[in-house]
Amino acid sequence: MPDDLYLLAGRYRLIERLGQGGAGTVWRAIDEILDRQVAVKQVRVPDALSPHQRAEFVDRAIHEARSAGRLRDQAIVLVHDVVLEGHQPWIIMDLVTGRSLDKVIKEGGPLPPGYVAGIGLRVLSALEVAHAHGMLHQDVKPANILLDADGSAMLTDFGIAVPMNAHGHSYGGAGSPGYMAPERLNEEPSGPSSDLWSLGASLYTAVEGRGPFERALPAAVAAAVLLHEPPYPARAGRVFGALLMAMLAKDPAARPTAAQVRQSLINLTGPETDPGRRHRLPGKRRGWLLPAALAAVVALGAGGWYAIGALAGQGPPMGRFAQAPDPCKLLSDTQAAEFMDGPIERTRTRTDECQLVVKLDAGAGAVRRLVVRAWAERPNGDFGGVEVAKRRFASEKTSRAAAQGTNMREAHGSVSDVAQVGESAIVQSSFKLAMTSSKSGTSTSTLLFRTSNLLGEVVWQRTDMPATAKADKETAIAAARLVSGALSK
Incomplete structure (x- = not known):
C-alpha cells in the first residue's frame, strides 16, 4: 500500500474519496490495526462560524457520534469510532452490502406493499433502539435506507443523531424537506413521532414510487408538508394506506405510536416477513446486484460507503450459530x-x-x-x-x-x-x-x-x-x- 496515502489518527489509511455532499466527504479507508476496510466520513464544519461556534459544533458532533456508536441493532450501520483531526470530526463506520431504497425505487418503480411493510419493520426496529437511548435520527428517507443483497433493510447515517426534544440547530440541520416532519420545518422541538413521520413518508415513496409531497422546488415541498395533505396512496391498499396517512398527520399527538405502527406492519406482512428474517427483493429487482461494475455504492446522504460482498458460492464457514437464539x-x-x-x-x-x-x-x-x-x-x-x-x-x-x-x-x-x-x-x-x-x-x-x-x-x-x-x-x-x-x- 502506498505510504503517501493520508493516515488518519495513526490508524485509518484513506484509500480513495468516494464523493462529497453538504454533510461532508466520504472516504474508503483501511483500518491498519484490524486490517479491514471501513467507511470514513469527514464531517463538514459550516463556514463563517466564530471560533466559539466552531468549537461548539465540533464538540456536539463528537458527542453525538459517540452516542450513536452505542446503538446496537441488526438494522443499524454501526459507528465504530470518532476522532478529531485537522479541526474536523471524522466518523468511522461499518461496511455493509447493499443499495439505497432511493435508487431501487428510481430504477425499478414502486415496490409491493407487503415487501415495503417488511422494510418498515426493520427501520422501525432501528428507530426504537435510538429512541430508547434518547436519540433521534432526524434524517429518515429512502436514500438512508439500505437494502442488503437478500432484501434486508438497514438504516444509515446515525453518525450525527441528536438528543430528543432538541430545537433546530443554530448551524443548520440534517434532513430533506419532503421527509422532515412539520414540527422540524417550523424549528419546533422534535420527538420520536418526528422520526416516525419521516418513516411514513419513506414507506409512502416506496409503495407509490413518488414522495407524498413531491413538488418541483424545495420551497414548494416544504410548503406542502406544512399546509397540504398528501394524496391517498392508491397502490398501498386500504389498510396500509390508512396507516401511512395516520403517520403523516401534521399534529405529532395524532400520529400512531411506535408500538401501534409495529403491530400494523406485522399484520400487513405476516410472520414470514418479520424483520429478524431475511428476504430477497421481489422478481427481477435482484438483477442490479450481479454486475461487477456495481461493486461499490456511495450514499453521501447516508454518510457511508458500502461494498458489495461475495454473492455466490458456499464461502467460509458460518460458526456454531446459524442464527441468534431467542x-x-x-x-x-x-x-x-x-x-x-x-x-x-x-x-x-x-x-x-x-x-x-x-x-x-x-x-x-x-x-x-x-x-x-x-x-x-x-x-x-x-x-x-x-x-x-x-x-x-x-x-x-x-x-x-x-x-x-x-x-x-x-x-x-x-x-x-x-x-x-x-x-x-x-x-x-x-x-x-x-x-x-x-x-x-x-x-x-x-x-x-x-x-x-x-x-x-x-x-x-x-x-x-x-x-x-x-x-x-x-x-x-x-x-x-x-x-x-x-x-x-
Whole structure:
C-alpha cells in the first residue's frame, strides 16, 4: 500500500474519496490495526462560524457520534469510532452490502406493499433502539435506507443523531424537506413521532414510487408538508394506506405510536416477513446486484460507503450459530430474581433483545433494568462467521475504550476483560446525570461477550441513583455468566 496515502489518527489509511455532499466527504479507508476496510466520513464544519461556534459544533458532533456508536441493532450501520483531526470530526463506520431504497425505487418503480411493510419493520426496529437511548435520527428517507443483497433493510447515517426534544440547530440541520416532519420545518422541538413521520413518508415513496409531497422546488415541498395533505396512496391498499396517512398527520399527538405502527406492519406482512428474517427483493429487482461494475455504492446522504460482498458460492464457514437464539429464553425469571428485587416485567423489545424490568416503590419512576441481547455474525468475503465476530468484538473493545472519560452529563469508565463468560468478554460502566439534576441519574454496566460467531450483551441499569453510587459491574457479570451458560446447553 502506498505510504503517501493520508493516515488518519495513526490508524485509518484513506484509500480513495468516494464523493462529497453538504454533510461532508466520504472516504474508503483501511483500518491498519484490524486490517479491514471501513467507511470514513469527514464531517463538514459550516463556514463563517466564530471560533466559539466552531468549537461548539465540533464538540456536539463528537458527542453525538459517540452516542450513536452505542446503538446496537441488526438494522443499524454501526459507528465504530470518532476522532478529531485537522479541526474536523471524522466518523468511522461499518461496511455493509447493499443499495439505497432511493435508487431501487428510481430504477425499478414502486415496490409491493407487503415487501415495503417488511422494510418498515426493520427501520422501525432501528428507530426504537435510538429512541430508547434518547436519540433521534432526524434524517429518515429512502436514500438512508439500505437494502442488503437478500432484501434486508438497514438504516444509515446515525453518525450525527441528536438528543430528543432538541430545537433546530443554530448551524443548520440534517434532513430533506419532503421527509422532515412539520414540527422540524417550523424549528419546533422534535420527538420520536418526528422520526416516525419521516418513516411514513419513506414507506409512502416506496409503495407509490413518488414522495407524498413531491413538488418541483424545495420551497414548494416544504410548503406542502406544512399546509397540504398528501394524496391517498392508491397502490398501498386500504389498510396500509390508512396507516401511512395516520403517520403523516401534521399534529405529532395524532400520529400512531411506535408500538401501534409495529403491530400494523406485522399484520400487513405476516410472520414470514418479520424483520429478524431475511428476504430477497421481489422478481427481477435482484438483477442490479450481479454486475461487477456495481461493486461499490456511495450514499453521501447516508454518510457511508458500502461494498458489495461475495454473492455466490458456499464461502467460509458460518460458526456454531446459524442464527441468534431467542434472548428471552437465555435467562429465566428465577435466575433474574437473584439480581432484581421485586416483580419482574419481561418484554421482547426487539427480535434480538429482551428486557426485564423491576419498578421500585421508592423514587419517582426508579427502575432496575436487565437487558439481554444476542446476534450472530455471518461470513463476509474471505472471513468466516467466527473471524467476523472476533474482529467485531475487537473493534467494539477499542471503540468502547476510546469513550472513557466525561463528556457533558455522561461519564464512561475503563473497559475491563472478564473471565469465564463465553470465549472472550469485556465490561464497562457509565453514569449519566438526569436532565434535571446534577446529583442523580442512571448507572449502567454493560458486558459484551463472544462465543463462536455469536455476540451477546448484558446491560444492568439502575435509574434514580446518586452520582456518588459505586458502579455495579458484578451484577452484569453474574447475569452474563448465566446467559453464556445457557448458550452452551
